[in-house]
Amino acid sequence: MRYHIWTLGCQMNVADSQLLASELEKRGHHAAEDWEEADIWVINTCVVRQSAEDKAYGRLNELKHLKQRHPGKIIGLMGCLVGVRDPLRLRKQLPQVDVFLPPSDPAPMIDFLSQHSAEGEAIQAEAAARAERDALQDGELLLPQHERNALISAHVPVVYGCSFACSYCIIPFRRGIEHSRPVGEIVGHVRSLGRQGVKEITLLGQIVDRYGKDIPDGPTLADLLRVVHGVAEETGIERIRFLTSHPNWMTDRLLDTVAELPRVMPHIEVPNQAGDNEVLARMKRGYTIEQYIDLVGKIRDRIPEVAIHTDIIVGFSGETETQFQRTYDVLAQLRLDKAHIAKYSPRPNTLSARSMPDDVPADEKERRRKALDDLQAQVVAEINARWLGKTVPVLFEEQHRGKWRGRTPQNKLVFVDSSENLFGRVANVEITWTGPWSMQGRLPGRQSDPAPEVIEILPIASTQ
Ligand code: SAH
Secondary structure, eight states, X not given: OEEEEEEOSSHHHHHHHHHHHHHHHHTTOEEOSSGGGOSEEEEEEOOSSHHHHHHHHHHHHHHXXXXXXXXXXXXXXXXXXXXXXXXXXXTTTOTTOOEEEOTTOOHHHHHHHHHHSOHHHHHHHHHXXXXXXXXXXXXXXXXXXXXXXXXXXXXXXOEESOOOOOTTOOHXXXXXXXXXXXXXXXXXXXXXXXXXXXXXXXXXXXXXXXXXXXXXXXXXXXXXXHXXXXXXXXXXXXXXXXXXXXXXXXXXXXXXXXXXXXXXXXXXXXXXXXXXXXXXXXXXXXXXXXXXXXXXXHHHHHSTTOEEEEEEEESOTTXXXXXXXXXXXXXXXXXOSEEEEEEOOOOTTOHHHHHSOOOSOHXXXXXXXXXXXXXXXXXXXXXXXXXXTOEEEEEEEEEETTEEEEEOTTOOEEXXXXXXXXXXXXXXXXXXXXXXXXXXXXXXXXXXXXXXXXOOOOOOOSOO
């Protein structure tokens, strides 16, 4: 059968969708070129904000009609809308859905398909799957066919779930308690990606710098980076990143490891969420803004030319104009490379939704969001302008509107005009134009465009 997976939300969902695709292909199913041709439809959902949940329900409504016209289609609902706790609780409300898949768990779809396919087919698929499984070592992932030797950057979950309850956050409710993957499994996963042409991996966790804390005498993220670095050298993976870090678990040792290992990129995603201590306390973040500012200083001291990204929530319960202004001032002072700004959205069961009013009006939240976005656009334009005329190693991923698109070690987008095949290559690029969201450059010795066309790409949210 042919499948189509529609992925909303964070990189963890991208990784989960890839795992599902891999498991389906092991059993002889193929990706549909066009979603309308697919027999199996999966929506991998995000509920971190109401707007994300609304998108999932919008698509579920479309699928309801599709299912009426084509009752044979198999519809799967995956991810945080389903959750780990009671995955079947939406069954009555969503009769169009055949299979509910908790985050990171393809098994319900695989079981459904084996129960519903003809017996002969099921035996054949099972035998094929067994052969694939036997050939794969612990943790190894067979990329879906269209990604084999075609995907440059891939995500590797290293910590599932989250046990650190920020008062606004629904993720611990939907992804369950924190648990780290064993090193051996991660090594298998990374090695298999390297062998299939992947050149950059991003290790993922809700609080990735807590890696190993749930394993007695377990390894730390620094230890894991060292092991993964060895695998990268062996298999031709050029770059390693990790996200998202929490300020409280960023150790000096981790920062020194990032600085020391050449394939680990100088790029740290460490959200502060707010610039005011009272708001931070109500968010239950566990640090003060002074501690966050010190941490940024330390990261910059220890990792040369590091890019630091943050997440901010505006309009949190009770956030006054003065408190918002503190967040604005902190961002203006810190001059970070990227800030994902979100408007506070109360989520079911969270402490803030249960006990704190959502009292900042919608238009005021929007004003605050825009103020920070505008500030950030100016700051990042200035930061990026410092790269003008410099030569930087760019890992190229794809062609986009006739230009090669790649990223610098700091994860800045760069476009280059070239007739050479740069796919999957790291090449030195001289930066000839910079803007807040992207840069342009040329390969040394080549002419650049006389008047560079301005390509502005919206920032890609690290987590939505
Ligand atoms: N675990 C990561 C990321 C969590 S979700 C962390 O520790 O930060 C990604 C981002 O979504 C968060 O960093 C936060 O800025 C935002 N977010 C989470 N819950 C939200 C809510 N209820 N309303 C608005 N934004 C939210």
